[in-house]
Amino acid sequence: MTEEPSKLALFTDLYELTMLQAYFEEEMTQEAVFSLFVRRLPPQRNFLLACGLDTVLNYLENLSFSDDDLAYLASLGKFSKRFLNWLRDFRFTGDVYAVSEGTPIFTNEPLLEIVAPLPQAQLVETYVMNQIHLQTLLASKAQRVVTAAQGRLVVDFGARRMHGIDAALKGSRAFYIAGVKATSNMLAGKNFGIPVMGTMAHSYIQAHADEAAAFAAFTQLYPDTVLLVDTYDTLAGVRKVIALAKTLGEDFQVKAVRLDSGDLLTLARESRQLLDEAGLEQVSIFASGGLDEYTIAKLVSANAPINGFGVGTNMGVSNDVPALDIAYKLCEYAGQARLKLSPGKSILPGRKQIFRLTENNQAVKDIIARFDENLPGRPLLVPVMHRGKRLVAGRVELEAIREYAQQQIAPLPSHVRAISQASPPYPVQISSELSLLQKKIKEQVAIN
Amino acid sequence: MTEEPSKLALFTDLYELTMLQAYFEEEMTQEAVFSLFVRRLPPQRNFLLACGLDTVLNYLENLSFSDDDLAYLASLGKFSKRFLNWLRDFRFTGDVYAVSEGTPIFTNEPLLEIVAPLPQAQLVETYVMNQIHLQTLLASKAQRVVTAAQGRLVVDFGARRMHGIDAALKGSRAFYIAGVKATSNMLAGKNFGIPVMGTMAHSYIQAHADEAAAFAAFTQLYPDTVLLVDTYDTLAGVRKVIALAKTLGEDFQVKAVRLDSGDLLTLARESRQLLDEAGLEQVSIFASGGLDEYTIAKLVSANAPINGFGVGTNMGVSNDVPALDIAYKLCEYAGQARLKLSPGKSILPGRKQIFRLTENNQAVKDIIARFDENLPGRPLLVPVMHRGKRLVAGRVELEAIREYAQQQIAPLPSHVRAISQASPPYPVQISSELSLLQKKIKEQVAIN
Known part of the structure; x- marks a missing residue:
């Protein structure tokens, strides 16, 4: 506290x-x-x-x-x-x-x-x-998000737009009780022992000369990381991940790509296809960006090839x-x-x-x-x-x-x-x- | 803080x-x-x-x-x-x-x-x-509430349903910056030097044998207080205030009655009429209960005889x-x-x-x-x-x-x-x- x-x-x-x-x-x-x-x-x-x-x-x-x-x-x-x-x-x-x-x-x-x-x-x-x-x-809102995700991973990304420090901390705990798997909020992780998870931000990509260089540098330090692919063009980003896999060969351990904008259903399908064609079936797809129980339910019922969801503001303020x-x-x-x-x-x-x-x-x-x-x-x-x-x-x-x-x-x-x-x-x-x-x-x- | x-x-x-x-x-x-x-x-x-x-x-x-x-x-x-x-x-x-x-x-x-x-x-x-x-x-939400009130008193009653302690404290400060006159939140009053205001709760009325006894006891301690009149029946409550005024004579200094439920426009008009007929023109009417800028604007444009508004949850969570x-x-x-x-x-x-x-x-x-x-x-x-x-x-x-x-x-x-x-x-x-x-x-x- x-x-x-x-x-x-x-x-x-x-x-x-x-x-x-x-x-x-x-x-x-x-x-x-x-x-x-x-x-x-x-x-x-x-x-x-x-x-x-x-x-x-x-x-x-x-x-x-x-x-x-x-x-x-x-x-x-x-x-x-x-x-x-x-x-x-x-x-x-x-x-x-x-x-x-x-x-x-x-x-x-x-x-x-x-x-x-x-x-x-x-x-x-x-x-x-x-x-x-x-x-x-x-907790009541998060329970609905977890229900909509039907067993897929749900991670709390809400801290930045929840209503203040207290709400973000108590919220992470409430989300965890409701079945959310982890939080990005480090203080909640420390205070309550909740598992913490995170990927990377657009700023990391932007600060590098180009996206491929950013991916290479980040995976060198964190081999089993999640790479954010939508900074400039989502599918071009996925292709750079595939190129990195070819370069690294057996050292390539990237766990997932993250989609954070655009039409998530279409992009997830196209990304899945690109990854599968490259033999990267083990790389999963993580989605975020304006999600709530309603959008997640739609993606799930359309069989979107999405393995996990980062849910922020809409869960964090119980938007509806x-x-x-x-x-x-x-x-x-x-x-x-x-x-x-x-x-x-x-x-x-x-x-x-x-x-x-x-x-x-x-x-x-x-x-x-x-x-x-x-x-x-x-x-x-x-x-x-x-x-x-x-x-x-x-x-x-x-x-x-x-x-x-x-x-x-x-x-x-x-x-x-x-x-x-x-x-x-x-x-x-x-x-x-x-x-x-x-x-x-x-x-x-x-x-x- | x-x-x-x-x-x-x-x-x-x-x-x-x-x-x-x-x-x-x-x-x-x-x-x-x-x-x-x-x-x-x-x-x-x-x-x-x-x-x-x-x-x-x-x-x-x-x-x-x-x-x-x-x-x-x-x-x-x-x-x-x-x-x-x-x-x-x-x-x-x-x-x-x-x-x-x-x-x-x-x-x-x-x-x-x-x-x-x-x-x-x-x-x-x-x-x-x-x-x-x-x-x-x-602050942006509160500014709209203040605008809608067109110069009438607006008081922050949000603490109980705002999103956590931090939101309630920082919110009181933001509301004050936006033109809200006072807060009911004592810790915000202490931390930021914001004026504090309050009336009485239904529980005070309920805990007494009857409403008239509650009014009499409260005004004895706080002669220039605001009396909450809607616990059982708003207009009957107003009549008890009028009866108290007759009993107390020149010692009657009650500043206002507070309406907290029902059709505020009609009740304000009827209360105003009862008070005026009893020669209590100086007793003003304070309203609360589910208010926001939209409901306040309606009351103001209908010339509701309301002198001040206690605004809680809807401002406190920026409901829209x-x-x-x-x-x-x-x-x-x-x-x-x-x-x-x-x-x-x-x-x-x-x-x-x-x-x-x-x-x-x-x-x-x-x-x-x-x-x-x-x-x-x-x-x-x-x-x-x-x-x-x-x-x-x-x-x-x-x-x-x-x-x-x-x-x-x-x-x-x-x-x-x-x-x-x-x-x-x-x-x-x-x-x-x-x-x-x-x-x-x-x-x-x-x-x-």
């Missing part, structure tokens, strides 16, 4: 702190339950892949205000000395229930629920939302869905279930559980229930933090998360795993007990 | 480092020029607002590899000891020419050009692109254009102009300058020229770093940048400043000398 979790206490909205001071003054510090969920899936997403829990737990474990932070708050003239003194000792001491990273989730299903004294559960809203949103958004309608809402306070009635923004009250029902190893439906109901199916929300300390279920190795994600995606119905819109969508029901509670609370609110 | 610039040397793509080792082995360390530009503007952007230079210069001044970084690189088995030793002393010692932050720029215009030994100019590609892309993207076609390309090496010919991805060769021509204080056209041409108009690229050290022009206070941006936007033709697509687009020409050079280099490349 580049950011220190202990320096993030002020990564919060002003209103969280003004509300905190009000809770402090009103002595409203009883237990609250906040639920984090996505209000509705966009039509381009049949499910989301939960991601970001590790970051959030790390933040909750380390949350505290520095002297610097408190001095800044004091300078605003909005906060009392008593309140700022209380903030000095502020720690997160609550419990967290969450679905494991790599779990497919659907509309209204809580990704996590925080059970903590009201001020604590309130303050963390901004950071918790920011990180779960980012990482779930990017750059944000999710994620919300973090109070659903219980002081033992009383709560909701709101704003149009299009309603809440399922109280602590909840998700049950996923399977038949013959296929997921058939989810039921969102009250947390203490005992329904058939696997409960997805598990305790990951207790009294501010991580539990074992909240500390999972990256490789295990990646494997778990594949295990959880596989049982989904095939039309839900597809990149086209699922019709019908995966069924998610509300249990009758939860419906009853929602009705009861609505009536209570209406009376007020 | 949360990230330490000295810890970002590995925020680069693997291929930058493999190319660096090749340059090192081939002794290709002569001076290179790389140009950062946007290949084409999307139809939803008539211009871009350059942003991010300060971050980039800070990075260049502090760039170095730690022992940790070098140990990680050694562990990959791709890099020689000689090369890693050379990396240990790696510093950026080049020059940077850039347009000032807050300058409107157009297709193909360099936002910056880096003149440095080839390995240095190459390595920094990933970080430089990432930051200029992010900040220019977000979540990425720009930005490129960082070698255009000169060892005194020779360079280009590439990949379809749709061509380059203007050599070092360049942009001249902006004005007539009667209105910008009429730009000319992209060779850097040593002397054309009419103001040259936009200025030296901001020399031999790795910032120059005065590279160290500008945030308030000055914000003011400069307004001064530079004002002279653009009104149809270019509008949020609808400019037809014709702002004219950008290539000078005849630069065209000639491009033609000459193309011919040279074709001969190879």
